[in-house]
Amino acid sequence: MKSVYQLSGVYFRYGDAWVLEDICLDVMEGEMIGIIGPNGSGKSSLLKLLSRLNSPQQGDISLRGVDLSLMDQADIAKTTAMVPQESTFFFPYTVDEVVLMGRTPHLRGRLFEGRHDMEVVREVMHWMDIAGLGERPVTEISGGERQRVVIARALAQEPDILILDEPTASLDIAHQVEIYHILTRLNEERGLTIILSSHDLNLAAHYCHRMILMNKGRIYAAGTPSEVITEENIREVYGCPVLVDAHPVSGGPRLTLLPRELKTMKVSP
């Protein structure tokens, strides 16, 4: 398998303190990779480096073998699409208009979208099951629908890589599962490489092929979900006691929180 992203010895800081230190990471073509870690561990910063919203002070990032810092903004946008943690809309654009904005890197200065752009947009809207929302203002639809609209906009960029920063953060459980289901289909049926960050360790562990556990700006552990989601790792990084056993249906790792009051109690077999 070829790698799409290669990071070697990457250091990044906003001010004086390093936010990311010595990050070495290969993201493989077609994989679905989950980045986990506590608040402030550097998940979002790492994702921002990948879409060049920030640039590292030290180290190299290459995208398909090309130095990311040398790439044209529009070329990056045609390869990598980013779904931000939260999208705010200053104007109530219609769903159609928002998804059409995804065509920006392909327009090359043209002011109006052409027929091909319309077809791409129609297709991704069908895929995301939002074709019926076309004329609704994006500010008046539900959170789950809005997340699908933003993912559709990202897909309209026709990217090979999709980066999502906590895509399920503000959604209810049904919508969380739905988003992961969609991402899995995009990954399997369209071959998209997917990189996401999450606080929901169980969902991420269930759907991702590989997980990266971040701690204080460094990669603490990386590997398959069952390699990364262990009681020791989670306790060490998150500082809270957990129980990890096998998921009764999938057999993958299942994490159960042990609130402080329960610590003294015996876990019944």
Place this chain on the structure above:
Amino acid sequence: MSLRMTYVYRSTSMQALTLRRWLSAVSLLMVLSLITVFLSMLFGSDALRPREIISAFLARVTGNDVSEVTRTILFQIRLPRILLAAIAGGSLAAAGGMFQAILKNPLADAYILGISSGAALGVVVSLFVPVTLGMYGFTPASIMAFAGALITLYIVYRISIVGGKVPPHTILLSGVMINAIIFALILFLTSVINSSHLYRVFFWLLGYLSSPSYAALAMVALFSFLGMAILLVHSRSLNILTLGDEEAETLGINVEFVKRRVFIAGALLVASAVAICGPIGFVGIMVPHAVRLLVGYDYRLVLPVSFIGGGIFLMLADTFARTAASPVEIPVGIITSLAGGPFFLYLLRKKRLV
């Protein structure tokens, strides 16, 4: 995308802006604008009949003679002033719409950023400058106002740069601060000059239209169309900038480049209008808001429609200003504020703007 498109959907129609829709909307408004020009020519301290206007225009072409008085009223007084209203109103409205988008603030317009006070300072300073700067039909005051507006916006922009970026809230705050400082300077300078000048400064600050020379009109039109052309080129990017700088960046937009360019465009539009007309209030806030309610939020359409609509609005306001209390003229800035303020409040309550 690696997967072939499995479905082709043509059944659902998409409400996307096409060149055809754009052209039909813009040309319809152009016609309305021409009608307004014509109607505005009818009114004034001396009413003209439609036939007189048409024959005067025909006379221009055929070389026939019309009365000297009609010709002077029409071509020396009324027409240049109406055209100035169309261009200045359009410039202020389009620039206001642009500032609201890139600063993501519904109340943003050029005045919040200190442009008008900068221009006003230029006018006050011109009263102290003994040499005459007049050229191309511009008075020294308007040249100084133009310079003052540009310099102020440049200072506000420079101050707001944080780490190579220009965050909207810093630019708004520094605009407000620069505004306050300049106003203190204006008050200081006007308190030491004599009272006849004071009256001029006061009158200028209200915003008024006069009949410019065609040379001055041509210069204003040149700056205005140049600014408008830059804005239109970046109009689609402006839509995307309202999503936030980072999202725009990931969609392939060179955010700081676009911001710089549209800022220059806005400065040209507003400075040229303010230099001749003074700070005419509310056009920059009210017109783009009304336009967005009418045509939606796509700036490819919002900007040209605001330009033409702002022109129509100011032509009508000025016609009223010329005729309502004739022979006394009301400064048009008073009319726009009196009409604009309540209208804006109505929109705010009824339509829950933004």
